[in-house]
Structure formats: C-alpha cells, structure tokens
Amino acid sequence: MKKESEIRTISQNPGEKLLNITVKDLMPLPCSEATSKETQMITGEQNNHYDYSLDGVSALALSRPRDKEEGKRLVQSFLNGLKKLLSDQDNWTFSQPLALSLEFCARCQTCSEVCPIYLSSGKQEIYRPIFRSELLRRIKRKYLDFGGNFISKFTGDSIELNWTTIARLAELAYRCTLCGKCAQVCPMGIDNGLITREIRKLFSQELGIAPVEFHRLGTVRQLEIGSSTGITPKAFKNTVEFMEDEIEEKIGRRIHIPVDREGADILLIHNAGEFLAWPENPEAFAVILDSVGASWTLSSELIGYDAVNYGAWYDDIQMAKIVMKHAQLAKYLGVKKILIGECGHAQKVLVSLGDRILPSDLNIPRINCLSFFENIISRNQLKFNPEKNNFLVTLHDPCSVVRLSGIVEPQRNILKRVCPEFREMEPHGVNNYCCGGGSGFAIIKSQGFSDWRINVAGRMKIKQIMQTFEDTNPEIRKYVCAPCSNCKSQLRDLLSYYNIGEKYNISYTGIAELIVNAMVETKVPWLPVQK
Amino acid sequence: MWLLLLIYASILFFIGSTIAKAIKYSRMPVHLRCELYPIAHEVGRESAGTYLEELSTEKNLRHSTLGELKYIAKEMFLFQKCFYNNRALWYFTYPFHIGLFLLILWLILIFSGALMMIFGINFGESANISIKILNYVSLGVGILGIILGIFGCVGLIIKRSMDKKYKIYTTFRDYFSLLFIFAVLLNGLICWISYYPLNNVARQLMKSIITFSPGIILNASLSIGLILLSLLLFYLPFTPMMHFLGKYFTYHKVVWDNERKFKGTRLEGKLQKQLLQPISWAAPHAKPYKTWEEVIFDHKEIK
Numbered sequence: 001m002k003k004e005s006e007i008r009t010i011s012q013n014p015g016e017k018l019l020n021i022t023v024k025d026l027m028p029l030p031c032s033e034a035t036s037k038e039t040q041m042i043t044g045e046q047n048n049h050y051d052y053s054l055d056g057v058s059a060l061a062l063s064r065p066r067d068k069e070e071g072k073r074l075v076q077s078f079l080n081g082l083k084k085l086l087s088d089q090d091n092w093t094f095s096q097p098l099a100l101s102l103e104f105c106a107r108c109q110t111c112s113e114v115c116p117i118y119l120s121s122g123k124q125e126i127y128r129p130i131f132r133s134e135l136l137r138r139i140k141r142k143y144l145d146f147g148g149n150f151i152s153k154f155t156g157d158s159i160e161l162n163w164t165t166i167a168r169l170a171e172l173a174y175r176c177t178l179c180g181k182c183a184q185v186c187p188m189g190i191d192n193g194l195i196t197r198e199i200r201k202l203f204s205q206e207l208g209i210a211p212v213e214f215h216r217l218g219t220v221r222q223l224e225i226g227s228s229t230g231i232t233p234k235a236f237k238n239t240v241e242f243m244e245d246e247i248e249e250k251i252g253r254r255i256h257i258p259v260d261r262e263g264a265d266i267l268l269i270h271n272a273g274e275f276l277a278w279p280e281n282p283e284a285f286a287v288i289l290d291s292v293g294a295s296w297t298l299s300s301e302l303i304g305y306d307a308v309n310y311g312a313w314y315d316d317i318q319m320a321k322i323v324m325k326h327a328q329l330a331k332y333l334g335v336k337k338i339l340i341g342e343c344g345h346a347q348k349v350l351v352s353l354g355d356r357i358l359p360s361d362l363n364i365p366r367i368n369c370l371s372f373f374e375n376i377i378s379r380n381q382l383k384f385n386p387e388k389n390n391f392l393v394t395l396h397d398p399c400s401v402v403r404l405s406g407i408v409e410p411q412r413n414i415l416k417r418v419c420p421e422f423r424e425m426e427p428h429g430v431n432n433y434c435c436g437g438g439s440g441f442a443i444i445k446s447q448g449f450s451d452w453r454i455n456v457a458g459r460m461k462i463k464q465i466m467q468t469f470e471d472t473n474p475e476i477r478k479y480v481c482a483p484c485s486n487c488k489s490q491l492r493d494l495l496s497y498y499n500i501g502e503k504y505n506i507s508y509t510g511i512a513e514l515i516v517n518a519m520v521e522t523k524v525p526w527l528p529v530q531k
Numbered sequence: 532m533w534l535l536l537l538i539y540a541s542i543l544f545f546i547g548s549t550i551a552k553a554i555k556y557s558r559m560p561v562h563l564r565c566e567l568y569p570i571a572h573e574v575g576r577e578s579a580g581t582y583l584e585e586l587s588t589e590k591n592l593r594h595s596t597l598g599e600l601k602y603i604a605k606e607m608f609l610f611q612k613c614f615y616n617n618r619a620l621w622y623f624t625y626p627f628h629i630g631l632f633l634l635i636l637w638l639i640l641i642f643s644g645a646l647m648m649i650f651g652i653n654f655g656e657s658a659n660i661s662i663k664i665l666n667y668v669s670l671g672v673g674i675l676g677i678i679l680g681i682f683g684c685v686g687l688i689i690k691r692s693m694d695k696k697y698k699i700y701t702t703f704r705d706y707f708s709l710l711f712i713f714a715v716l717l718n719g720l721i722c723w724i725s726y727y728p729l730n731n732v733a734r735q736l737m738k739s740i741i742t743f744s745p746g747i748i749l750n751a752s753l754s755i756g757l758i759l760l761s762l763l764l765f766y767l768p769f770t771p772m773m774h775f776l777g778k779y780f781t782y783h784k785v786v787w788d789n790e791r792k793f794k795g796t797r798l799e800g801k802l803q804k805q806l807l808q809p810i811s812w813a814a815p816h817a818k819p820y821k822t823w824e825e826v827i828f829d830h831k832e833i834k
Contacts, residue, residue: 006699080813089808092560092823097785099559104777107700108624110617125699134700157702180567185616187606188774189781194565208814220816316563317817317826324827351583352564352789356802357827360794371584406568406581406789430568 006125007135010168011160018126018168019055025122027459031466031500050447051167055126057448059174059211060203062167071163074207078166079143081206082136085198086144093316098198101190102137105130111182111192116433117175120459127456129182129192132172135159136199170209173199174449177438177457178313179399184430197439200314210314213443218310219318223325227272227306236305239275240298243283250283250524255290261297263334268296269326270341271485272306274510278488280526281342284512288373291521292381297333304329307346308485312353313440323354327362338366342510344400344438344484352405370401370483373515374410377417383520386420391477393419393514394468396461396491397432398484406430411483411511418518419481425468433460435482437490450493458494465494465506474504479527483511532745534757539740541761548768549776556780560808561801566789571595571602573789581789599787607632623690627683630716633676640669641730645737654734670730677719684713708770715763718756725752 009018051062065071084090085098111129112118118127125131138159142152152158159165176196183191203209211218218228225232231239240257248254258264268289274281289296299305303325311319330338340347350366376382395415401407408429415422427433435442436458444453469478480495482488491508495501509527517526568581574593576582582593605611610628613621644665648654654662688709691701723729732753739747749757767773792798806824810817820826 077813084812088560090810090812092805092808093563094565096556096559096562096780097565100556100777100781100785104771104774104781106771106774107697107705108613108617108620109696109700110613110620112696113616128696130700155703157704183786184567185612187610187612188778189786191565191567191785205812205814205817208816215816315816317812317820320823320827321829324829352566355792356561356563356798359803359827360792360799363792363794367586368583371586375586403568404566406566406570406576406583408568408581408584410584 007131007138007157008159010135011162011165013053014162014164015051015053017053017056019124021055021121021124021456023455025124026455027120027122027463029459029463029466029498030470051171052447053164054168054171055175055452057452058171058446059444059449060170060209061212061447062170062209064167065163074163074166075161077207078161078202081202082140082144084206085202086140091198091201091316094194094198094201097191097194101133101192101195102140104188105133105137105190106188107134108187110185110187111190114181114185115176116179116181116436116460117177117457120436120463121456126172127175129176132169132176132199133190133192133195135165135169135172136195139165169199170203173197173203174211174441174444177399177434177436177441179434179438180403181399181434184403197313201316204315205317211440211444211446213445214310214314214440215318218308218440218443219315219322222303222306222308222310223318223321226302226304228308228310229272229276229306231272231275231305233300233302233305236272236275236300239279240300243275243279243286246279247283247286250526251287251521252523255286257286258297259300260333264297265295265336266297266339267304267330267333267335267337268298268339268341269304269307269346270298271308271343271346273308273485273489274341275305278485278510280513281510284510284516284526285341285369287516287519287522288376288382288512291519292376296339297335299329299333301329301332307341307343307350309346309349310440312345312349319349319353320357323349323357324362326350327354327358327364330364331362336365338364339369339372340366341369342483342485342512344398344405344486347407348400348404368401368405368407368410370407370410370414370511373511374413377414377515382515384418384518385520386418386518388522388525389419389421389514389518391421391479392469392472393422393479393481394425394465395422395428396425396435396480396482396487396508397428397430398482398487399432399434399438401484402432403430411481414511414515415481418515423468425464433464435461435487435490436494437486440486442486442489442493453490454493454497458490461490462494462498462500466500466504469504469506476505478504478506479514480506480508481511481514482508534749534754535740535743535745537761538757541764545764545767549773552768552773552776553779556777556784560805561798562785564789565785567786570787570789571598572787574598583789603782620690623683623686625683626679627687630676630678630680630683633672634680634719637669637673637676640665640672641733641737642741644669644730644734645741648734648738649742654731666730670728673729674723677716677723680716681713681720684709684716688713704770708766708772711759711763711766715756715759718752718759721752722756725750 049063050058051064052058088095115129121127138157139161142148142158173196178193178197180193183193222228240259244257270282309319309322311322340350347368441453441457465480480491482491488508495506500506513526516522572595573581574595610621610625691697726732735747807822809822810820
C-alpha cells in the first residue's frame with residue numbers, strides 16, 4: 001500500500017512500519033510472465049528483537065534499545081558522529097563534497113526522475129533520493145546549527161531526534177545503491193549517494209553499526225584471514241591447482257598459474273568470490289595471460305587474493321587499511337602494475353579512491369582488466385573465431401566501472417570484436433541503470449532484505465534486460481555480459497527469481513569468458529551450453 | 532542619504548559573504564576522489580570515458596578549459612539537465628533564472644551607461660545612434676527579464692505549493708525566499724510602469740551610487756524597491772540560493788576532480804599533511820587510531 005510519508009513522520013509511531021509495500025505497488029514489468037513474490041515475512045520472534053519500522057525489512061538487524069537511557073545514549077552518539085562527519089579533521093576524506101551537498105540542494109527533484117529504486121518502487125516517498133538527505137539536513141540544522149532549535153520551530157522543518165528516527169535513517173542508508181545516477185543529472189552537482197554513504201559511515205565509525213556482511217564477515221574477516229569469502233591462503237593455493245586441472249580439461253594443455261612470483265610485471269587480483277562461484281572467470285584470465293606470454297602472478301598472501309574492499313560502501317578506516325594492504329603486497333612482490341579483475345568496486349577503490357590514500361612509494365600503477373584486454377585484442381595478440389559466440393549478447397555496465405570510473409569504450413570494443421551479435425541495452429554506458437546489487441546489496445542476505453533487493457532494487461535492470469531481448473525468439477541463446485562479480489551475483493538472483501533465465505534462455509557471464517570462448521585455441525566451449 | 536548607505540552596506544555585505552563562503556570552501560581539505568563521468572575537461576572524451584581507459588598510468592589527463600566552458604554554457608543558458616530529466620519544472624525554473632540573468636545584464640548595462648554619463652556622454656534626445664541602440668537594448672533586456680522572472684517565480688511558487696513532490700520538501704523559508712524575490716520583481720515592474728522609461732532614472736541613480744552623490748528624488752515605489760533589493764542582498768547569503776557559488780565547487784572540486792596524484796606535486800604535499808590530522812571516531816574498530824597516518828600504517832610491512 002502506497003503511503004505518502006512526510007519527513008516529519010520519521011520520528012513518529014515507533015515500531016510501526018513507515019511504509020507497507022506490496023508487489024502491486026511496484027513498477028510494472030513488460031513481461032506478464034515475470035513472477036514477483038511478496039517480501040519474505042518477518043517472524044514474530046524476529047519482530048520482537050529487531051527494528052523493522054522503516055519498510056518491514058532490515059539490512060542492519062538493529063536491536064531496539066533496552067530502556068530509555070540507552071536510547072538517549074544512542075541519540076547522543078549519533079549527534080557526536082554527525083559533528084565528526086562535518087569536521088575537516090575527522091572526515092577530511094569527504095568533508096568538502098558532503099558540506100556542498102548538504103548546503104546547496106535546491107530540491108528540484110530532478111534526481112528522483114532517474115533513481116531506479118524510487119521508480120521501481122512505484123515512487124514510494126521514502127525511497128526518493130532526497131528523502132534521507134533532507135532528513136540529515138534538517139537534523140543538522142536543528143541540533144547543530146546556531147539557534148537551530150529555535151529557528152526550526154518557526155520554519156516548519158523541525159525533526160524530533162529519537163531512537164526511531166535514528167533506526168529508520170540507518171536503514172534508509174541501505175535503500176540506495178550509491179550508483180551515482182542521481183548525481184549525474186543533478187543541475188547543482190549534488191550527490192545524494194555520497195550523503196547516503198556518509199550516513200552509513202557515521203553509523204559504522206561512531207556507533208559501530210554496519211551490516212554484518214560488510215563488517216564482521218567482510219572487512220574484519222578479510223583483514224584477519226585474508227578474504228571475506230573465508231578462503232585462507234592454503235585453500236587459495238588448492239584452488240589454483242584445481243583451476244589448472246580444469247583449464248587442462250578445457251583447452252587440452254596445462255597452464256602454470258604463477259603464484260607469489262617476485263619481480264613479475266603484473267600482480268593480478270580477482271574478487272575472491274570468482275574462485276568460489278565462477279572459477280571459469282579467473283581461469284579465462286589465466287588462459288589469456290598465458291596465451292600472450294604476459295609476465296604475471298597471483299598472490300597467496302593475506303588479502304592478496306581478494307580484491308574486494310567493502311570499506312568502499314560504509315567505512316573509510318576499513319577501506320584505507322585494505323587498500324594499503326593491496327599496495328604493500330604489490331611492492332613486496334616488486335611488480336610493475338596491479339591488474340584488477342572483473343570487480344567494479346575494487347576498480348573504484350584501487351584506482352580512484354586509493355589514489356589519495358596511498359603514500360607515493362606505494363602508489364603502484366593500477367590498471368583495469370577491460371583496458372588491458374582491449375589492448376591485447378587491438379594488437380591481434382589472440383586469434384579469434386567470433387562465430388563461436390553465435391548467440392545474442394548484451395552488456396550490463398557496472399556503475400563503479402562506468403559512471404564512477406569512466407571505463408566506457410574498452411568493453412564495447414572487446415564485445416564488438418568477439419561477439420557478432422552484440423546489442424546495447426537502453427540506456428547504457430555512463431547512463432546505465434544499476435543492477436540493484438550495488439554498494440554491497442548483493443551480499444546482504446538477512447531479514448527479508450534479499451527479497452527487497454530483487455523486487456525493488458533490481459527491478460529496473462530486469463526490465464531493461466527484458467526490453468533488450470523482447471523482439472527475439474525465446475529459444476535463442478542469450479547472454480548478459482557483466483564485467484563485475486557483484487553485478488553477476490545480482491543477475492544470477494534476478495534471472496532466477498523472475499523466472500526469466502530459463503524461460504527465455506538468458507544467462508549471464510563475465511567478459512573474460514566470452515573472449516576465451518571465441519579463441520581459436522579453445523576446443524571445448526568455455527561457456528556451458530544451455531538446454 | 533540613508534538609502535544610499537543601505538545600498539552600499541547591502542552590496543558590501545553580499546560581496547563579503549560571497550567571498551567568505553568561497554574562501555571557506557576553497558580552504559576545505561582535499562578529499563578522496565568521487566568524480567562522475569563523463570568529465571567535461573577531458574579532451575576528446577567529453578561525452579564518455581576517461582584517461583583511465585588508457586593503459587599508461589604515467590601521464591596526467593589533458594585538460595580542456597573550452598570543454599568545461601561549453602558544458603557550463605549549455606547548463607547555464609539552457610538548463611539542459613533539468614530540460615531532459617524534469618521538463619515539468621523546467622517550464623518555470625528556466626524563465627525564472629533566465630529572467631534573473633537578464634536583470635543582472637540590465638544592471639551591467641545601466642552601470643556602463645552611468646559610467647558613460649560620468650564621462651560626459653549624452654543619453655538624451657541628441658544622443659548618437661549607438662547610444663540610442665544601447666538604451667533600447669537595455670530597455671528590452673530589463674523588461675524581458677522582469678516579465679520572465681515574474682512568470683517563473685509565480686510558477687515555482689504554485690508548483691511548490693500544489694505539487695505534492697515539492698510541497699513535502701518545501702519549508703517556510705523556501706516560500707519566504709520565493710515570495711521575497713517575487714516582491715522585488717513585482718516592485719520592479721511597478722517602477723517600470725511608474726517611471727517609464729526606467730532606464731533614465733536608473734542611470735541617474737547608478738551615477739549617484741558610483742559618485743556617492745545623494746540628493747536624487749525618488750518616488751515611493753522606487754524607494755521601496757531599493758529597500759527590498761538591499762534587504763534581499765542581506766538575506767541571500769543565508770539561503771541555498773547561493774547555489775551559483777556552490778555549483779562552481781561541486782563541479783570543479785568534486786564531480787570533475789579526477790586529478791591524479793603524482794610524487795612531488797602540491798596535491799601530494801597537501802595529502803601528506805592531512806594524514807597527520809587527528810581523528811576521534813568512537814566505534815571499537817576506529818577507536819585505537821589517533822591520526823589517519825596510524826590508520827593506514829596499521830599493518831606491518833610484509834616481510
């Protein structure tokens with residue numbers, strides 16, 4: 001049921017949902033056969049312990065305060081965190097863009113017209129890009145600005161700051177994928193995604209509140225045991241042997257995958273999720289690098305085999321620690337460059353964000369795999385038979401690669417070369433829509449959040465995919481190429497949930513797999529042949 | 532006399548506040564990169580892509596000021612982003628802003644005319660043809676500016692008060708700001724009618740402001756207009772309507788800031804200093820660190 005939530009209601013009716021959203025409220029899909037199910041019900045026991053008062057699901061599983069005193073302490077901690085967020089010392093990393101975005105928004109709502117979550121939700125007010133930004137602005141004005149409490153009584157924008165406000169704001173920070181689409185169309189250059197990430201950061205760095213998948217099972221685990229996937233250095237070495245065996249089966253010759261080779265030109269770092277979910281992707285990288293005679297290596301050191309850096313989504317401190325570790329490893333191995341695998345946020349952290357964190361002696365060049373592959377292909381270093389990719393291929397542009405990192409043409413040039421039936425989605429390139437799994441949504445599994453992610457956050461992407469292939473025979477084999485692990489994970493869930501993958505013969509893949517599949521040398525199809 | 536002093540004070544306050552705000556933002560720390568592509572100053576890549584597509588990491592990007600100017604001109608004079616993504620608002624916000632730009636242009640023309648008068652150029656019946664053309668152009672610019680401004684302003688007030696998606700986010704101070712501007716514009720129109728052609732008295736007035744020569748006799752509408760305009764200049768720096776200034780920083784210092792850090796550069800020096808900044812975040816994983824340098828050098832070098 002659609003509910004027009006005004007900002008001031010955010011602090012009212014604790015425990016009651018601010019929004020009751022059902023499938024009927026959502027943006028319609030072009031194909032009536034696409035299935036949508038209601039969000040997973042929260043059990044009574046869960047409801048007693050955790051706060052679902054935003055929209056009935058939870059990314060954070062926040063426990064309600066035990067008594068009024070605890071509630072007051074949390075409110076005070078929040079205000080302390082907000083002061084630090086606005087400070088040039090505690091938050092030099094983003095204080096300027098945050099201050100600008102808070103001060104100069106004209107509330108013209110241009111951002112709302114392109115936000116995939118707001119549009120997919122059937123334009124629910126609480127998902128409007130400026131809803132959470134405006135809430136933060138009003139809290140700042142009333143509680144931190146000079147005379148704010150007095151002035152807000154007359155200006156009609158007073159917000160009561162209580163536990164309910166804080167809990168709902170914390171959850172709201174996890175209803176935006178930080179895709180940057182809103183900022184791209186903002187006439188003022190205001191970035192609501194950046195404000196959202198800053199809210200996440202406030203909660204993490206001051207109150208210790210973050211999704212368990214990001215923090216305890218994410219960055220903390222990565223720093224302690226080497227990877228958020230749980231892969232240890234020993235397990236990683238076993239995985240490499242397994243990959244060598246698989247490659248031999250597929251191309252008929254054994255490739256040695258170099259690990260910890262000092263003095264190699266390139267240190268290749270994959271998102272470790274690839275080793276578990278899609279080993280054919282790092283295997284394809286190995287085939288390409290071996291075929292062109294590159295001097296390269298993987299690393300089995302802690303963190304060296306996992307490019308992910310979940311800090312990018314919620315915490316500057318964790319992000320800085322991990323990016324430093326990656327650079328230290330490259331220095332230790334004496335490589336000339338770090339080659340980043342198909343992982344969008346790793347690209348953004350290692351190349352853009354990390355650039356101003358890393359000290360100069362650790363500022364080792366980092367390059368994107370798409371540009372790297374394009375260079376190989378343009379120099380005819382690989383022999384192709386593009387007819388081997390005789391299926392329809394479209395490209396999903398990962399936000400972190402395209403809009404946020406500016407890598408736009410290399411992936412297109414590759415696909416045009418190796419996939420004769422490549423077709424673009426609309427819109428595409430820097431104007432793409434997020435897959436809905438961005439900013440870590442694809443790995444948050446708890447408290448009904450997965451259903452929300454697929455039903456709401458990913459709805460625009462599934463609509464785009466359907467529209468891209470709507471003029472084709474359902475029997476024809478089709479692929480969505482997504483050169484990003486996080487996006488692939490989301491596409492896997494979307495295609496399965498909406499029952500589109502099997503019915504319309506649509507699958508997903510990375511870009512390295514398509515390159516190797518088209519190579520003359522590859523005897524057995526690299527991509528599994530579907531029924 | 533007092534009116535003249537009020538005008539001086541308001542102009543000085545507005546300029547001073549604008550400069551203070553600009554200094555405040557320009558002195559803020561260099562932040563981590565959060566640019567958005569495409570970036571208007573990248574040569575040959577204004578519509579998509581970036582230097583990061585190249586494998587060479589040694590060279591910095593080639594900077595095109597012309598690319599930036601083209602982008603800014605399209606945005607300033609056409610409101611492209613609003614036009615393509617929010618047409619319903621564009622119909623009002625565009626004439627409103629263009630109206631204000633035209634009025635600023637009118638003021639510049641009046642100011643130029645006043646300077647010419649000081650230097651003895653005649654604007655009366657016997658003025659030469661080029662001066663007459665200048666006079667007619669400024670007349671046209673002024674009246675068009677006022678009409679467009681009033682139309683846009685009324686439209687925005689109606690939009691903000693009737694359309695739910697704006698109404699929810701519009702506060703008392705937003706209405707107050709728009710009504711304030713409306714009052715100034717409406718008064719301007721009244722002055723125009725009562726003083727037709729306003730240009731002559733406006734130039735006289737501007738001349739007395741430039742030369743600090745009180746004594747010019749004004750009617751009630753023009754006096755009220757000048758008071759309102761002065762108060763508006765006092766009020767503007769406290770509102771988001773200073774977004775003309777904010778926009779410079781959001782584009783040049785955030786959205787388009789993809790400057791790469793190289794050894795020995797000023798950027799590197801600034802960042803090194805910032806790593807020494809103290810931090811005081813209270814979460815368990817953040818608490819042990821006293822500076823940003825401690826954060827990034829937390830882990831031992833790999834041996």
